[in-house]
Amino acid sequence: MADSRGAANGLTFHRLSAPSVRALARGEGGRAAVEELLTAERSRRLLLLRALADGLSGGDPAQPAGTDPMSHGAAWSLLGRAQREAPQAFEDILMCPHTGMWLSLALRRMRGATAYEDAPLWVVVGHLSALAAAAAARAGLDFTLTVPVRHGRVPLPTLGCAVLAEATEPWGTAQVQARDGLLRITGGRETVTAGPPWSRAAPGWHAVRRLELDGTGSGKFLMLDELDPYRTFPHPSPPRLLSAAEARTWQDLISDAWEILRRDEPESAEAMRVGLMSLAPTPARERYRPHSVTAGDAFGGVMASRPDDVAQLAATLVHEFQHTKLGGLIHLGPLSAPPAPKGAREQLFYAPWRDDPRPLSGLLQGIYAFAGVARFWCVHRHAADAAQAPMAHFEFALWRAQVSSTVELVHRHEHLTALGRRLLGALRGRCLQWMAEPVPPPELALAQEAADDHRARWRAHHLRPPAAAVEDAVWAWRRGADRPPAALAVRPKLVPDAETRYLDTAAVLARYRLGDPAADPSAVEGACAADLLLARGDLPGAREAFLAQLGGKQPPSAAWAGLGRAIADTPELRDASRLLRHFPERACAVQSALEHVTGQGADPVELARWLGRGEAQES
Structure with missing residues (x-):
């Protein structure tokens, strides 16, 4: 159990036991x-x-007359x-x-x-x-x-x-x-x-409704809270009453999800039995894009949209309870240095589960939460039935890769505390074990493609090569130089694009393919016709569709990344494809500069082929 150690001034402080620290x-x-x-x-x-009482000791806030x-x-x-x-x-x-x-x-x-x-x-x-x-x-x-x-x-x-x-x-x-x-x-x-x-x-x-987690007579109930203004995070909200049918649906979902957790995540289920207290339901979101939230100040509370299926809800509960545990741990000891002072520039990072760049503190939250998701799918894929197993294999392959790559990015960061380094070191070890786990080739390939596509789209939207290097590249192209200047490979500048949305489109389309191949994915938010062609494996059709986008006015930045995937099977365009799938921001920036200087852009494939001759890792 947690112990409290006395200080010289008589105060006591909570400290986690060594086994709990190791486990967390x-x-x-x-x-x-x-x-x-x-x-x-x-x-x-x-x-x-x-x-709060001390703050109110000077008197109650003024109320209007008549109350x-x-x-x-x-x-x-x-x-x-x-x-x-x-x-x-x-x-x-x-x-x-x-x-x-x-x-x-x-x-x-x-x-x-x-x-x-x-x-x-x-x-x-x-x-x-x-x-x-x-x-x-x-x-x-x-x-x-x-x-x-x-x-x-x-x-x-x-x-x-x-x-x-x-x-x-x-x-x-x-x-x-x-x-x-x-x-x-x-x-x-x-x-x-x-x-x-x-x-x-x-x-x-x-009245507040309560969901029974299981039928074992354990007496464990979860508040299904539609009423409390502070049930939603971070903004309070008015009640949203469920119908009787909706409440029954949630009872069935939570009971079935709990059975999965007891079987596949018994340690997490026991932890949730004491630490998970309320679920604030929200309407179903777009298919394969569930929405859930927790807050560090609301230990034990989860806000979640109605899931597509029971396994998705089980994974969501694991995900959000990871946030809950980490929030409690951070209240006892920070994982990273305090945020930069107001007005100072804070370092931001690529987070494979987000559209926007994230600070180190936010990145650590995502790492911890999705490590739990990867752990869940690692086990569940072996228990799922034949129809559901491909999706489970895909989810495991996707999230183990995303967590592993992000841990590698920051596990030695100078702003980590000793606790933060210990946590990332332990998670890094878990990731190495997961990466050695076999995954069927079709699902493994889909997961890698989805991960690569997300990263490429993120780069196209948020990264900008050095302006001087872009200018030199424009003049080199116009002079007919054999390759672009080496300076174009210098580390790009992060310029967050606040309007970026739906970078996970490839993953969502992959889930349609695995979960319901007969369904029409055309309603997927963020998916254009070219993306749908890619998802169907029609690379020539996708290539023409992406080229049409890039030839129009204000083409989407992500189209460069999509073009890279569409030409990946053409041997003579291998370097161009690699450039667009790894550094699409270079093509985007040079093309934009060419249009500004000459009034006309280059052929996208030829430009990518030329830029690919100078492909190099960022220095």
């Missing part, structure tokens, strides 16, 4: 490690609560009473993921940081009263307390949400009164009654 560094960590992280997280939450005054003192007193008389009820509220998210946002707001919601400060900090009311109700206490109203809704964390249909103002207050387990929420002339029990629906009352 490998990207693993079971129940014991997560319990240690939760113990530290509990202390952190209590400190944040105290910081009943809220008192943080009364809320604090009631919360303390709940802790004394029913400690478990208090703990459930304290450790709810949404409590952590609210505490972080409220403290930042009080200190002048940018607001993440449009609610006024008195409503944000007044959420303390909603927490106190929920804790006291769970403790079985009788009380009366004023709480905030948000657009006619009164959320009571972990219990439910009352709807005051007659409310006309966006922000207001209501009285919550508890007597013998019965809750009465009154705003103006309207009263909503809830319970007992609170899990039962009533007019104007929406």
